[in-house]
Amino acid sequence: MMLNLINELWFLKRDIVSDGFDQALYRLAEEVPMTIHEYPTGELCWTWRIPEKWTCHEAYLETLDGKRLIDYANHPLHVVSYSLPFEGVVSREELLRHLHVHPRLPEAIPFVFKYYERDWGLCASQILRDSLQDEAYRVVIKTIFEPGKLKVGEVVIPGESRQTFMLVAHLCHPAMVNDDLTGVAVSLEAARRLLAGAQPYFTYRFLILPETIGSVAYLSHNEHLIPDMVGGLFLEMLGNDSPHALQHSLQPNSQADRCLASAIRSLDNQCYSGPYRKIIPNDERQFNAPGVRVPMLSLSRVEKMAYPPIPYREYHSSLDTPEIISQERLEKSCQLVLKLIQAWERNQYVVNNFKGEVFLSGYGIWIDYHTNPEGSLRLFEIMERCDGEHTVADIATELAISFQAVWEVVEIFEKKGLVWFSRIPQPTSPRR
Ligand SMILES: [Zn+2]
Known part of the structure; x- marks a missing residue:
């Protein structure tokens, strides 16, 4: 299901407020029960405003004798997202000021967006740019800005409690796959599997939105x-061939941080974690921001030590296609998300019915300390933290062991x- 959806939707022109975005979102809404929220152009959302809907009807670059060099009809990345319209003959020099190329990949078209800094622009491969030798060229960019509606899709899985765990993915990267459709596909598949299971304790809200402005619109x-x-x-x-990376929230001591980081330890031995903003910044920024302060982590597949510039080779380029992802990796990521949610559901305070050891x-x-000294020590270390003031994740974090290692012991207890x-919390020891 995940790969089929990606193949169907990836090449759509999914700019932040656009027909292509809406088409992709409505298609996703056929897969799971989804509410679609709409926010009209111009509406104030805290310090932000909903932008216009943007459509590019036609765009190309030609030599003066009519040879077409770049055509939007061939690839949506050939035009800067939210480019102003422009038609005219320009000097080579002026053209190059508006012609963007990828900083690392000479054969790729880059993903360039100027949502708020209005300018016209085209994008091409470095190879094509280097071949431009004429004095002047003809540019045609027929784009339209008009009132529209920004859309946010929401899937709710009601739990016993109103306390909510948020899962967020963005959908606004035209004709690219790993960033961002893989996150959307994995989160919807996880939502589908959760919906098919027993009612959880926490409520889960899955949001599919345009990056940044979609989160601000929803939260405000x-x-x-x-x-x-x-x-x-x-x-x-979540589809590329890099290890899983868990990025902490702005509150690294939160229960969410402790639980997910200790759980992932035994779920994927290739996985690593890193501090807030230091792996790859995305919509979790809006949730961690002042006045909101939700401890939101992120999960992605990013090469270690990549920060800041290159999360993976094909990032933000026309080479980010279905060829660089696999169903197997999507499935592994989906199972990982579900296991993290399972740990989150289990993360309660462990209250002792006993006093003393x-x-x-x-x-x-009892574990024999002669034959199994490590197991014996760990059993004692876990037991002495069962005091109604430590959650499973607190114990795991204190002992620097996995969530599951603690869970196995407290489950027996x-x-x-x-x-x-x-x-x-249910403290059982006298306060002093
Ligand atoms: Zn991106």
Whole structure:
């Protein structure tokens, strides 16, 4: 399903407010029950304003004797997203000021957008740019700016609690795949599988939106939901051949950060994590920002040490095609997201029914420190933190072990009646 959807939608002209974006979103809404929110052009969203709808009807670059060098009909990246219209004969020098190329890939067309800084522009390969030797060229860019509606798709999985975990992906990168359709496909597949399962404890909201302005539009129109947002995960770049990277939120000690980071440790041994903004900045910025402050992490596949410039080779170029992704990697990422959600659901305070050290051999759970010194020490270290003030993730973080390693032990304790799980702290030791 994920790869089929990507093949169907990737080449659409999915600019932030555009017919192509809407077409992709409506198609996705056929896959899962989705509410589509609309925000009209000009509407104020905190310090931002919803931009116009943008359409490019035709655009090309020709020699003066009519030889066509660049044609928007061949590739949506040939025109700067939100380019002003322009028609005329320009000198080679002026043309080059408006002709963008990729900084690293000479054969690729770059992805260039100027949503708020209005200018006209075309994009081409470095190879084509280098071949331009004439004195003058003809440029035709027929674009239209008009009132429209920015769209945000929302899939809600109601939980027992109103406390909400947000999952966000953006859809506004025309004719590119890994950034950003893979995050959309993985999040919708995860939503579908969650919807097919038992009711979760937390409520989950999945948002599909145009980057930055879509998050600002949604948050500014749903301020009443913000206090219930207890964590989140942004998803993109999940099809390429790079290791998973978990980027922390602005609050690295939050339960969301502790839980996801300790859980991922044993789920994918290639995965690494990094601080906020240092792997790849995206929509999680709007959720972590002042006045919102949701601890939202992000999951992507990014080469280690890539920050700041190159998350993966084909990034923001016409080479970001279905060829660089695989169904197998999408499936692995989807399963990883679901396992992280499972850990999040399980992350409760561990409350002791016991006082003092547990008589482990009496309960049949003693580990011989002669034959298994590590296991024995870990059992004690976990047991002494079961005090109604530590969550599973807190214990895992303190001990620098995986969420699952703690879970396996406290689950046995729970079956033996030694502990119980609480959504809120339940301190059992005297306050001093
Ligand atoms: Zn991008």
